[in-house]
Amino acid sequence: MLGVITGLGLVGWGGVAAIGGLLGGAVALQRGMSKKGKDKAKPAKGESVMLDPGGEEKSPMEVWKQSVATRVKSFESKRSSTVIQIVHHAPNDYVDNETAIEVIDILRKAPKGGAIDVILHTPGGVSSATQQILHALKEHKGPKTAFVPYRAKSAGTMIAMACDQIVMGSSAQLGPIDPQYSWLPAQFLAELPADKNPDRMQDEILVLSKMAKQAMREARRFACEYVNDAHKDQSGSCSLTDDLVGGGRNHDYPILPHEAKEFGLNVSTDLPELAYDICQPPPKDEPFLIFSMFNSQNGEQQVERPQQSPAGPFGDNGFR
Template sequence: MDFSGIFWLLFFVFTVWPMFKQQNIERARLRLIQQFEQKRGSRLITMIHRQEAISLLGVPISRYINIEDSEHILRAIRLTPDDMPIDLVLHTPGGLVLASEQIAHALMRHPAKVTVFVPHYAMSGGTMIALAADEIVMDCNAVLGPVDPQLGQYPAASILKAVKQKSIDRVDDNTLIMADIAEKAIKQVEDFVARLLSDKMDAEKARELAKMLTEGRWTHDYPITCDKLKEMNLPINPDLPPEIFELMELYPQPAQRRPSVQYIPLPYGREDTKKPA
Protein backbone atom coordinates (compact mmCIF):
# COMPACT_ATOMS: atom_id res chain seq x y z
CA MET A 1 0.00 0.00 0.00
CA ASP A 2 1.42 3.38 -1.00
CA PHE A 3 1.51 6.51 1.16
CA SER A 4 -1.73 7.88 -0.36
CA GLY A 5 -3.60 4.69 0.50
CA ILE A 6 -2.32 4.77 4.07
CA PHE A 7 -3.36 8.42 4.37
CA TRP A 8 -6.95 7.74 3.28
CA LEU A 9 -7.18 4.68 5.52
CA LEU A 10 -6.08 6.74 8.52
CA PHE A 11 -8.50 9.51 7.50
CA PHE A 12 -11.37 6.99 7.49
CA VAL A 13 -10.39 5.49 10.84
CA PHE A 14 -10.07 8.83 12.65
CA THR A 15 -12.94 10.78 11.05
CA VAL A 16 -15.51 8.75 9.16
CA TRP A 17 -15.63 5.70 11.43
CA PRO A 18 -16.47 7.69 14.62
CA MET A 19 -19.33 9.34 12.71
CA PHE A 20 -20.75 5.94 11.69
CA LYS A 21 -20.37 4.72 15.27
CA GLN A 22 -22.22 7.77 16.60
CA GLN A 23 -25.05 7.23 14.10
CA ASN A 24 -25.40 3.61 15.20
CA ILE A 25 -25.65 4.72 18.83
CA GLU A 26 -28.32 7.29 17.89
CA ARG A 27 -30.37 4.62 16.11
CA ALA A 28 -30.07 2.28 19.09
CA ARG A 29 -31.28 5.07 21.39
CA LEU A 30 -34.32 5.77 19.23
CA ARG A 31 -35.23 2.06 19.06
CA LEU A 32 -35.07 1.71 22.83
CA ILE A 33 -37.05 4.92 23.37
CA GLN A 34 -39.77 3.71 20.98
CA GLN A 35 -39.95 0.32 22.71
CA PHE A 36 -40.26 2.00 26.12
CA GLU A 37 -42.99 4.35 24.86
CA GLN A 38 -44.98 1.45 23.41
CA LYS A 39 -44.65 -0.50 26.66
CA ARG A 40 -45.92 2.37 28.84
CA GLY A 41 -48.14 4.22 26.36
CA SER A 42 -46.26 7.44 27.07
CA ARG A 43 -43.86 9.95 25.56
CA LEU A 44 -40.31 9.42 26.77
CA ILE A 45 -38.04 12.47 26.96
CA THR A 46 -34.40 12.21 27.99
CA MET A 47 -32.16 14.88 29.48
CA ILE A 48 -28.87 13.14 30.05
CA HIS A 49 -25.85 15.32 30.69
CA ARG A 50 -22.65 13.33 30.45
CA GLN A 51 -19.27 14.05 28.97
CA GLU A 52 -19.60 12.61 25.50
CA ALA A 53 -17.03 12.60 22.71
CA ILE A 54 -19.16 13.99 19.89
CA SER A 55 -16.66 15.96 17.82
CA LEU A 56 -14.43 14.58 15.08
CA LEU A 57 -11.41 14.77 17.37
CA GLY A 58 -13.24 13.09 20.26
CA VAL A 59 -13.06 16.09 22.59
CA PRO A 60 -15.42 15.56 25.56
CA ILE A 61 -17.99 18.29 26.16
CA SER A 62 -19.49 18.87 29.62
CA ARG A 63 -23.23 19.49 29.68
CA TYR A 64 -25.67 21.22 32.04
CA ILE A 65 -29.28 22.44 31.92
CA ASN A 66 -29.50 25.44 29.60
CA ILE A 67 -32.05 27.36 27.56
CA GLU A 68 -31.59 25.04 24.60
CA ASP A 69 -32.65 22.11 26.80
CA SER A 70 -35.77 23.95 27.97
CA GLU A 71 -36.70 24.85 24.39
CA HIS A 72 -36.47 21.22 23.27
CA ILE A 73 -38.36 19.82 26.26
CA LEU A 74 -41.10 22.45 26.06
CA ARG A 75 -41.55 21.59 22.37
CA ALA A 76 -41.77 17.87 23.22
CA ILE A 77 -44.42 18.62 25.84
CA ARG A 78 -46.41 20.73 23.36
CA LEU A 79 -46.35 17.82 20.90
CA THR A 80 -47.73 15.45 23.56
CA PRO A 81 -51.54 15.01 23.78
CA ASP A 82 -53.08 16.10 27.08
CA ASP A 83 -54.17 12.53 27.87
CA MET A 84 -50.75 10.97 27.21
CA PRO A 85 -48.38 10.46 30.17
CA ILE A 86 -44.87 11.91 30.02
CA ASP A 87 -41.78 10.02 31.18
CA LEU A 88 -38.60 12.04 31.67
CA VAL A 89 -35.17 10.48 32.24
CA LEU A 90 -32.98 12.86 34.26
CA HIS A 91 -29.22 12.58 34.66
CA THR A 92 -27.78 16.02 35.30
CA PRO A 93 -25.60 18.07 37.67
CA GLY A 94 -28.05 20.99 37.36
CA GLY A 95 -27.79 24.25 35.48
CA LEU A 96 -29.62 27.53 34.87
CA VAL A 97 -32.49 28.35 37.22
CA LEU A 98 -34.50 29.95 34.40
CA ALA A 99 -34.31 26.85 32.19
CA SER A 100 -35.04 24.51 35.12
CA GLU A 101 -38.08 26.50 36.22
CA GLN A 102 -39.44 26.61 32.65
CA ILE A 103 -39.21 22.83 32.34
CA ALA A 104 -40.67 22.22 35.82
CA HIS A 105 -43.55 24.60 35.19
CA ALA A 106 -44.39 22.96 31.85
CA LEU A 107 -44.35 19.48 33.40
CA MET A 108 -46.55 20.62 36.28
CA ARG A 109 -49.13 21.99 33.81
CA HIS A 110 -49.33 18.77 31.78
CA PRO A 111 -52.75 17.18 32.54
CA ALA A 112 -51.67 13.53 32.31
CA LYS A 113 -49.30 11.76 34.71
CA VAL A 114 -45.66 12.88 34.68
CA THR A 115 -42.98 10.44 35.85
CA VAL A 116 -39.32 11.33 36.31
CA PHE A 117 -36.69 8.56 36.22
CA VAL A 118 -33.38 9.16 38.02
CA PRO A 119 -30.87 6.35 37.42
CA HIS A 120 -27.91 8.04 39.11
CA TYR A 121 -28.34 11.68 40.11
CA ALA A 122 -30.36 14.81 39.38
CA MET A 123 -28.86 17.66 41.35
CA SER A 124 -29.82 21.33 41.77
CA GLY A 125 -31.99 22.28 38.79
CA GLY A 126 -32.49 18.58 38.09
CA THR A 127 -34.05 18.19 41.54
CA MET A 128 -36.34 21.14 40.85
CA ILE A 129 -37.56 19.43 37.66
CA ALA A 130 -38.04 16.12 39.51
CA LEU A 131 -40.20 17.84 42.14
CA ALA A 132 -42.66 18.83 39.38
CA ALA A 133 -43.42 15.16 38.62
CA ASP A 134 -46.33 13.15 39.95
CA GLU A 135 -43.92 10.30 40.67
CA ILE A 136 -40.13 10.10 41.00
CA VAL A 137 -38.74 6.68 40.11
CA MET A 138 -35.10 6.36 41.12
CA ASP A 139 -32.52 3.69 41.77
CA CYS A 140 -32.09 2.94 45.47
CA ASN A 141 -28.56 4.39 45.25
CA ALA A 142 -29.51 7.46 43.20
CA VAL A 143 -29.68 10.91 44.77
CA LEU A 144 -31.24 14.34 44.38
CA GLY A 145 -29.79 17.53 45.84
CA PRO A 146 -30.59 20.93 47.39
CA VAL A 147 -31.94 23.68 45.14
CA ASP A 148 -30.38 26.66 46.95
CA PRO A 149 -29.45 29.40 44.42
CA GLN A 150 -25.81 30.01 43.50
CA LEU A 151 -24.49 33.44 42.51
CA GLY A 152 -21.35 32.93 40.50
CA GLN A 153 -19.05 30.70 42.53
CA TYR A 154 -20.78 31.36 45.87
CA PRO A 155 -24.01 30.06 47.43
CA ALA A 156 -26.57 32.82 47.91
CA ALA A 157 -27.11 31.78 51.55
CA SER A 158 -23.38 32.07 52.29
CA ILE A 159 -23.25 35.60 50.86
CA LEU A 160 -26.08 36.66 53.19
CA LYS A 161 -24.40 35.00 56.18
CA ALA A 162 -21.09 36.72 55.47
CA VAL A 163 -22.76 40.14 55.31
CA LYS A 164 -24.64 39.56 58.58
CA GLN A 165 -21.43 38.69 60.39
CA LYS A 166 -19.85 42.09 59.59
CA SER A 167 -20.80 45.62 60.48
CA ILE A 168 -22.27 47.52 57.52
CA ASP A 169 -19.34 49.94 57.30
CA ARG A 170 -16.93 47.04 56.70
CA VAL A 171 -18.86 45.62 53.72
CA ASP A 172 -18.10 46.96 50.25
CA ASP A 173 -20.87 48.07 47.89
CA ASN A 174 -20.39 45.13 45.51
CA THR A 175 -20.94 42.62 48.33
CA LEU A 176 -24.03 44.50 49.51
CA ILE A 177 -25.46 44.38 46.00
CA MET A 178 -24.69 40.64 45.83
CA ALA A 179 -26.43 40.15 49.18
CA ASP A 180 -29.53 41.95 47.93
CA ILE A 181 -29.65 39.74 44.82
CA ALA A 182 -28.99 36.64 46.96
CA GLU A 183 -31.94 37.42 49.25
CA LYS A 184 -34.25 37.86 46.26
CA ALA A 185 -32.97 34.68 44.59
CA ILE A 186 -33.59 32.54 47.68
CA LYS A 187 -37.11 33.95 48.11
CA GLN A 188 -37.97 33.43 44.42
CA VAL A 189 -36.74 29.83 44.33
CA GLU A 190 -38.40 29.01 47.66
CA ASP A 191 -41.75 30.34 46.40
CA PHE A 192 -41.46 28.35 43.18
CA VAL A 193 -40.54 25.08 44.93
CA ALA A 194 -43.44 25.59 47.37
CA ARG A 195 -45.79 25.85 44.36
CA LEU A 196 -44.35 22.64 42.90
CA LEU A 197 -44.98 20.82 46.17
CA SER A 198 -48.41 22.28 46.87
CA ASP A 199 -50.27 19.47 45.05
CA LYS A 200 -48.32 16.76 46.91
CA MET A 201 -48.85 17.98 50.50
CA ASP A 202 -50.60 20.71 52.45
CA ALA A 203 -49.43 24.30 52.05
CA GLU A 204 -47.63 24.48 55.41
CA LYS A 205 -45.64 21.28 54.75
CA ALA A 206 -44.85 22.42 51.21
CA ARG A 207 -43.48 25.76 52.48
CA GLU A 208 -41.44 24.02 55.20
CA LEU A 209 -39.87 21.58 52.73
CA ALA A 210 -39.23 24.34 50.17
CA LYS A 211 -37.39 26.34 52.83
CA MET A 212 -35.33 23.29 53.80
CA LEU A 213 -34.22 22.73 50.21
CA THR A 214 -33.42 26.37 49.41
CA GLU A 215 -32.09 27.99 52.60
CA GLY A 216 -28.51 26.64 52.32
CA ARG A 217 -28.88 24.12 55.14
CA TRP A 218 -26.53 21.77 53.26
CA THR A 219 -23.71 22.24 50.79
CA HIS A 220 -24.91 22.47 47.19
CA ASP A 221 -23.58 18.99 46.34
CA TYR A 222 -25.19 17.31 49.38
CA PRO A 223 -26.73 13.97 48.27
CA ILE A 224 -30.36 13.54 49.33
CA THR A 225 -31.00 9.78 49.32
CA CYS A 226 -34.19 7.80 48.65
CA ASP A 227 -34.72 7.20 52.36
CA LYS A 228 -34.43 10.89 53.20
CA LEU A 229 -36.77 11.81 50.32
CA LYS A 230 -39.37 9.36 51.63
CA GLU A 231 -39.07 10.99 55.05
CA MET A 232 -39.97 14.25 53.28
CA ASN A 233 -43.20 12.55 52.07
CA LEU A 234 -42.22 12.87 48.42
CA PRO A 235 -43.65 10.34 45.90
CA ILE A 236 -40.54 8.14 45.55
CA ASN A 237 -40.62 4.76 43.78
CA PRO A 238 -37.37 2.68 43.95
CA ASP A 239 -38.38 0.25 41.14
CA LEU A 240 -36.42 1.70 38.24
CA PRO A 241 -37.13 -0.19 34.98
CA PRO A 242 -34.10 -2.02 33.51
CA GLU A 243 -34.67 -0.24 30.18
CA ILE A 244 -33.50 3.01 31.80
CA PHE A 245 -30.12 1.48 32.62
CA GLU A 246 -29.91 0.11 29.07
CA LEU A 247 -30.59 3.61 27.77
CA MET A 248 -27.84 5.07 29.96
CA GLU A 249 -25.36 2.63 28.40
CA LEU A 250 -26.08 4.30 25.05
CA TYR A 251 -24.73 7.62 26.39
CA PRO A 252 -21.09 6.53 26.82
CA GLN A 253 -18.38 8.50 28.51
CA PRO A 254 -15.31 9.20 26.34
CA ALA A 255 -12.89 6.28 26.36
CA GLN A 256 -9.79 6.59 28.54
CA ARG A 257 -6.45 4.92 28.00
CA ARG A 258 -6.52 3.55 31.52
CA PRO A 259 -10.08 3.10 32.89
CA SER A 260 -10.53 4.01 36.55
CA VAL A 261 -13.37 1.46 36.96
CA GLN A 262 -13.33 -2.00 35.41
CA TYR A 263 -15.46 -5.15 35.79
CA ILE A 264 -16.91 -8.03 33.77
CA PRO A 265 -20.22 -6.56 32.50
CA LEU A 266 -22.43 -9.58 33.29
CA PRO A 267 -24.92 -10.19 36.10
CA TYR A 268 -23.59 -12.78 38.54
CA GLY A 269 -25.49 -15.41 40.46
CA ARG A 270 -23.98 -17.17 43.49
CA GLU A 271 -23.18 -20.26 41.43
CA ASP A 272 -21.10 -18.07 39.07
CA THR A 273 -18.83 -16.86 41.85
CA LYS A 274 -18.03 -20.26 43.42
CA LYS A 275 -14.38 -21.18 43.24
CA PRO A 276 -13.54 -24.20 41.09
CA ALA A 277 -12.63 -27.36 42.99
Protein backbone atom coordinates in the same frame (compact mmCIF):
# COMPACT_ATOMS: atom_id res chain seq x y z
CA MET B 1 9.12 20.38 16.06
CA LEU B 2 11.83 22.73 14.70
CA GLY B 3 13.25 22.93 18.17
CA VAL B 4 13.47 19.13 18.29
CA ILE B 5 15.25 19.00 14.90
CA THR B 6 17.67 21.78 15.84
CA GLY B 7 18.32 20.10 19.15
CA LEU B 8 19.30 16.94 17.30
CA GLY B 9 21.70 18.89 15.13
CA LEU B 10 19.77 18.08 11.95
CA VAL B 11 20.06 21.08 9.65
CA GLY B 12 20.09 21.70 5.94
CA TRP B 13 18.79 18.95 3.64
CA GLY B 14 19.37 16.40 6.38
CA GLY B 15 17.05 18.38 8.64
CA VAL B 16 14.41 18.58 5.93
CA ALA B 17 14.61 14.82 5.44
CA ALA B 18 14.33 14.26 9.18
CA ILE B 19 11.26 16.50 9.37
CA GLY B 20 9.69 14.58 6.51
CA GLY B 21 10.45 11.29 8.20
CA LEU B 22 8.97 12.38 11.51
CA LEU B 23 5.81 13.75 9.89
CA GLY B 24 5.44 10.60 7.84
CA GLY B 25 5.77 8.51 10.96
CA ALA B 26 3.18 10.64 12.75
CA VAL B 27 0.71 10.24 9.90
CA ALA B 28 1.27 6.47 9.82
CA LEU B 29 0.81 6.24 13.58
CA GLN B 30 -2.39 8.32 13.41
CA ARG B 31 -3.74 6.09 10.65
CA GLY B 32 -2.90 3.03 12.69
CA MET B 33 -4.75 4.44 15.68
CA SER B 34 -7.73 5.29 13.48
CA LYS B 35 -7.76 1.77 12.01
CA LYS B 36 -7.50 0.32 15.49
CA GLY B 37 -10.52 2.38 16.54
CA LYS B 38 -12.49 1.13 13.57
CA ASP B 39 -11.49 -2.43 14.31
CA LYS B 40 -12.74 -1.96 17.88
CA ALA B 41 -16.07 -0.74 16.58
CA LYS B 42 -16.52 -3.82 14.38
CA PRO B 43 -18.76 -6.50 15.87
CA ALA B 44 -17.50 -9.93 16.76
CA LYS B 45 -18.25 -12.92 14.58
CA GLY B 46 -21.92 -13.73 14.60
CA GLU B 47 -22.99 -10.22 15.66
CA SER B 48 -24.94 -7.94 13.36
CA VAL B 49 -23.39 -4.87 11.72
CA MET B 50 -25.36 -1.62 11.82
CA LEU B 51 -25.61 -0.15 8.34
CA ASP B 52 -27.22 3.00 7.00
CA PRO B 53 -29.62 2.80 4.03
CA GLY B 54 -26.64 3.12 1.68
CA GLY B 55 -25.05 -0.02 3.11
CA GLU B 56 -22.11 1.71 4.86
CA GLU B 57 -21.10 1.02 8.42
CA LYS B 58 -22.01 3.66 10.99
CA SER B 59 -19.63 5.37 13.38
CA PRO B 60 -19.75 4.43 17.09
CA MET B 61 -21.46 7.75 17.83
CA GLU B 62 -24.16 7.10 15.22
CA VAL B 63 -24.67 3.59 16.58
CA TRP B 64 -25.02 5.01 20.10
CA LYS B 65 -27.57 7.65 19.04
CA GLN B 66 -29.64 5.07 17.19
CA SER B 67 -29.55 2.65 20.13
CA VAL B 68 -30.73 5.38 22.54
CA ALA B 69 -33.55 6.36 20.17
CA THR B 70 -34.60 2.70 19.91
CA ARG B 71 -34.62 2.34 23.71
CA VAL B 72 -36.70 5.50 24.09
CA LYS B 73 -39.30 4.18 21.63
CA SER B 74 -39.40 0.87 23.49
CA PHE B 75 -39.84 2.75 26.80
CA GLU B 76 -42.72 4.76 25.37
CA SER B 77 -44.33 1.65 23.90
CA LYS B 78 -44.16 -0.31 27.16
CA ARG B 79 -45.57 2.53 29.26
CA SER B 80 -47.89 4.13 26.67
CA SER B 81 -46.23 7.44 27.42
CA THR B 82 -44.31 10.33 25.89
CA VAL B 83 -40.66 10.41 27.01
CA ILE B 84 -38.76 13.61 27.75
CA GLN B 85 -34.99 13.13 28.00
CA ILE B 86 -33.02 15.57 30.12
CA VAL B 87 -29.72 13.73 29.98
CA HIS B 88 -26.33 15.44 30.30
CA HIS B 89 -22.98 13.67 30.12
CA ALA B 90 -20.38 16.32 29.21
CA PRO B 91 -18.89 18.46 32.02
CA ASN B 92 -20.37 21.66 30.57
CA ASP B 93 -23.83 20.27 29.78
CA TYR B 94 -26.73 21.36 31.95
CA VAL B 95 -30.36 22.52 31.81
CA ASP B 96 -30.34 25.66 29.64
CA ASN B 97 -32.63 27.60 27.31
CA GLU B 98 -32.29 24.99 24.56
CA THR B 99 -33.36 22.30 27.02
CA ALA B 100 -36.40 24.36 27.96
CA ILE B 101 -37.42 24.80 24.30
CA GLU B 102 -37.09 21.07 23.63
CA VAL B 103 -39.18 20.15 26.69
CA ILE B 104 -41.86 22.74 25.95
CA ASP B 105 -42.19 21.55 22.34
CA ILE B 106 -42.50 17.89 23.37
CA LEU B 107 -45.22 18.77 25.88
CA ARG B 108 -47.04 20.94 23.32
CA LYS B 109 -47.21 18.02 20.91
CA ALA B 110 -47.94 15.32 23.49
CA PRO B 111 -51.49 13.90 23.70
CA LYS B 112 -53.70 16.00 25.98
CA GLY B 113 -53.92 14.23 29.30
CA GLY B 114 -51.41 11.59 28.16
CA ALA B 115 -48.73 10.12 30.42
CA ILE B 116 -45.36 11.91 30.51
CA ASP B 117 -42.15 10.16 31.55
CA VAL B 118 -39.18 12.45 32.30
CA ILE B 119 -35.85 10.63 32.26
CA LEU B 120 -33.32 12.69 34.21
CA HIS B 121 -29.55 12.50 34.35
CA THR B 122 -28.27 16.01 35.00
CA PRO B 123 -26.13 18.10 37.37
CA GLY B 124 -28.66 20.96 37.30
CA GLY B 125 -28.84 24.15 35.32
CA VAL B 126 -30.06 27.69 34.81
CA SER B 127 -32.88 28.87 37.06
CA SER B 128 -34.89 30.72 34.40
CA ALA B 129 -34.83 27.76 32.00
CA THR B 130 -35.79 25.42 34.84
CA GLN B 131 -38.76 27.59 35.72
CA GLN B 132 -40.01 27.37 32.13
CA ILE B 133 -39.82 23.57 32.28
CA LEU B 134 -41.60 23.50 35.64
CA HIS B 135 -44.41 25.68 34.32
CA ALA B 136 -44.83 23.53 31.19
CA LEU B 137 -45.00 20.37 33.31
CA LYS B 138 -47.56 21.93 35.63
CA GLU B 139 -49.73 22.96 32.67
CA HIS B 140 -49.81 19.37 31.38
CA LYS B 141 -52.75 17.68 33.11
CA GLY B 142 -51.77 14.05 32.47
CA PRO B 143 -49.78 11.84 34.88
CA LYS B 144 -46.09 12.69 35.10
CA THR B 145 -43.33 10.38 36.33
CA ALA B 146 -39.65 11.21 36.79
CA PHE B 147 -37.04 8.45 36.36
CA VAL B 148 -33.61 9.01 37.93
CA PRO B 149 -31.19 6.14 37.22
CA TYR B 150 -28.07 7.91 38.52
CA ARG B 151 -28.47 11.56 39.48
CA ALA B 152 -30.78 14.56 39.16
CA LYS B 153 -29.12 17.28 41.21
CA SER B 154 -30.15 20.85 41.91
CA ALA B 155 -32.48 21.98 39.09
CA GLY B 156 -32.87 18.30 38.16
CA THR B 157 -34.29 17.64 41.63
CA MET B 158 -36.80 20.45 41.20
CA ILE B 159 -37.91 19.00 37.83
CA ALA B 160 -38.30 15.58 39.45
CA MET B 161 -40.42 17.08 42.23
CA ALA B 162 -42.71 18.67 39.65
CA CYS B 163 -43.80 15.13 38.68
CA ASP B 164 -46.38 12.99 40.49
CA GLN B 165 -43.86 10.25 41.28
CA ILE B 166 -40.07 9.92 41.34
CA VAL B 167 -38.60 6.51 40.46
CA MET B 168 -34.95 6.30 41.50
CA GLY B 169 -32.18 3.79 41.02
CA SER B 170 -31.06 2.13 44.25
CA SER B 171 -27.94 4.35 44.34
CA ALA B 172 -29.37 7.39 42.54
CA GLN B 173 -29.04 10.89 43.96
CA LEU B 174 -31.19 13.98 44.28
CA GLY B 175 -29.86 17.12 45.92
CA PRO B 176 -30.61 20.47 47.58
CA ILE B 177 -32.21 23.18 45.43
CA ASP B 178 -30.53 26.22 46.97
CA PRO B 179 -29.51 28.81 44.34
CA GLN B 180 -25.85 29.45 43.61
CA TYR B 181 -24.80 33.02 42.88
CA SER B 182 -21.46 33.95 41.27
CA TRP B 183 -20.09 30.47 42.04
CA LEU B 184 -21.06 30.84 45.71
CA PRO B 185 -24.02 29.66 47.80
CA ALA B 186 -26.64 32.43 47.74
CA GLN B 187 -27.59 31.69 51.35
CA PHE B 188 -24.08 32.45 52.63
CA LEU B 189 -23.76 35.55 50.44
CA ALA B 190 -27.07 36.82 51.79
CA GLU B 191 -25.84 36.39 55.38
CA LEU B 192 -22.47 38.04 54.77
CA PRO B 193 -23.34 41.56 56.05
CA ALA B 194 -24.49 40.04 59.34
CA ASP B 195 -21.17 38.22 59.75
CA LYS B 196 -18.90 41.07 58.70
CA ASN B 197 -19.00 44.82 59.28
CA PRO B 198 -20.60 46.32 56.13
CA ASP B 199 -18.26 49.34 56.43
CA ARG B 200 -15.38 47.01 55.64
CA MET B 201 -17.05 45.47 52.60
CA GLN B 202 -16.80 46.67 49.01
CA ASP B 203 -19.95 48.13 47.47
CA GLU B 204 -20.00 45.36 44.86
CA ILE B 205 -20.08 42.70 47.58
CA LEU B 206 -22.93 44.45 49.37
CA VAL B 207 -24.95 44.63 46.13
CA LEU B 208 -24.17 40.96 45.44
CA SER B 209 -25.34 40.05 48.94
CA LYS B 210 -28.67 41.82 48.42
CA MET B 211 -29.15 40.09 45.07
CA ALA B 212 -28.38 36.73 46.68
CA LYS B 213 -31.00 37.42 49.36
CA GLN B 214 -33.51 38.14 46.61
CA ALA B 215 -32.50 34.91 44.84
CA MET B 216 -33.22 32.94 48.03
CA ARG B 217 -36.71 34.46 48.30
CA GLU B 218 -37.44 33.67 44.66
CA ALA B 219 -36.14 30.11 45.01
CA ARG B 220 -38.47 29.44 47.96
CA ARG B 221 -41.45 30.90 46.12
CA PHE B 222 -40.86 29.04 42.86
CA ALA B 223 -40.09 25.74 44.60
CA CYS B 224 -43.28 25.92 46.66
CA GLU B 225 -45.37 26.90 43.63
CA TYR B 226 -44.16 24.16 41.31
CA VAL B 227 -43.55 21.16 43.56
CA ASN B 228 -46.19 18.53 42.85
CA ASP B 229 -48.93 18.10 45.45
CA ALA B 230 -47.96 14.41 45.68
CA HIS B 231 -44.83 15.48 47.62
CA LYS B 232 -46.56 17.86 50.04
CA ASP B 233 -48.02 16.92 53.38
CA GLN B 234 -51.76 17.10 54.03
CA SER B 235 -51.55 20.71 55.14
CA GLY B 236 -49.97 21.70 51.82
CA SER B 237 -47.03 23.19 53.69
CA CYS B 238 -43.88 24.39 51.92
CA SER B 239 -41.64 23.09 54.72
CA LEU B 240 -40.16 20.46 52.36
CA THR B 241 -38.99 22.92 49.72
CA ASP B 242 -37.93 25.47 52.36
CA ASP B 243 -35.70 22.81 53.87
CA LEU B 244 -34.20 21.89 50.49
CA VAL B 245 -33.61 25.56 49.65
CA GLY B 246 -32.11 26.70 52.95
CA GLY B 247 -31.50 23.63 55.08
CA GLY B 248 -27.78 24.28 55.49
CA ARG B 249 -26.59 21.36 53.35
CA ASN B 250 -23.79 21.61 50.81
CA HIS B 251 -25.12 22.09 47.30
CA ASP B 252 -23.64 18.75 46.23
CA TYR B 253 -25.12 16.89 49.21
CA PRO B 254 -26.40 13.48 47.97
CA ILE B 255 -30.02 12.66 48.79
CA LEU B 256 -30.33 8.90 48.31
CA PRO B 257 -33.70 7.14 47.91
CA HIS B 258 -34.19 6.28 51.59
CA GLU B 259 -33.57 9.89 52.63
CA ALA B 260 -35.78 11.19 49.82
CA LYS B 261 -38.61 9.13 51.29
CA GLU B 262 -37.85 10.54 54.74
CA PHE B 263 -38.18 14.02 53.25
CA GLY B 264 -41.73 13.08 52.27
CA LEU B 265 -41.15 12.68 48.54
CA ASN B 266 -43.30 10.16 46.67
CA VAL B 267 -40.35 7.92 45.74
CA SER B 268 -40.12 4.38 44.36
CA THR B 269 -37.02 2.35 43.56
CA ASP B 270 -38.72 0.07 41.02
CA LEU B 271 -36.65 1.51 38.17
CA PRO B 272 -36.98 -0.18 34.73
CA GLU B 273 -33.72 -1.44 33.23
CA LEU B 274 -34.42 0.56 30.08
CA ALA B 275 -34.06 3.80 32.05
CA TYR B 276 -30.47 2.84 32.88
CA ASP B 277 -29.84 1.95 29.25
CA ILE B 278 -31.15 5.29 27.97
CA CYS B 279 -28.70 7.17 30.23
CA GLN B 280 -25.56 5.30 29.15
CA PRO B 281 -22.80 7.74 28.06
CA PRO B 282 -21.71 8.08 24.42
CA PRO B 283 -18.51 6.43 23.16
CA LYS B 284 -15.33 8.35 23.80
CA ASP B 285 -13.37 9.80 20.90
CA GLU B 286 -10.10 8.19 19.88
CA PRO B 287 -7.08 10.21 21.09
CA PHE B 288 -5.40 12.54 18.61
CA LEU B 289 -1.69 12.96 17.95
CA ILE B 290 -0.92 16.68 17.99
CA PHE B 291 2.41 18.11 16.89
CA SER B 292 3.16 21.77 17.50
CA MET B 293 5.19 23.31 14.68
CA PHE B 294 6.04 26.44 16.65
CA ASN B 295 8.32 27.25 19.55
CA SER B 296 7.71 29.42 22.58
CA GLN B 297 9.88 32.45 23.26
CA ASN B 298 12.11 30.55 25.65
CA GLY B 299 12.87 27.95 23.00
CA GLU B 300 10.76 25.18 24.51
CA GLN B 301 8.21 23.31 22.48
CA GLN B 302 4.73 24.84 22.83
CA VAL B 303 2.04 22.35 23.70
CA GLU B 304 -1.60 23.24 23.21
CA ARG B 305 -3.59 22.26 26.27
CA PRO B 306 -7.33 21.75 26.44
CA GLN B 307 -9.28 24.53 28.09
CA GLN B 308 -10.17 23.68 31.66
CA SER B 309 -13.87 23.29 32.36
CA PRO B 310 -15.42 25.13 35.31
CA ALA B 311 -15.35 23.46 38.68
CA GLY B 312 -19.06 22.84 38.55
CA PRO B 313 -22.23 23.52 36.60
CA PHE B 314 -23.81 25.81 39.16
CA GLY B 315 -21.41 28.69 39.12
CA ASP B 316 -22.99 31.46 37.08
CA ASN B 317 -25.57 33.97 38.21
CA GLY B 318 -29.00 32.44 38.36
CA PHE B 319 -27.75 28.85 38.35
CA ARG B 320 -29.18 26.43 40.84
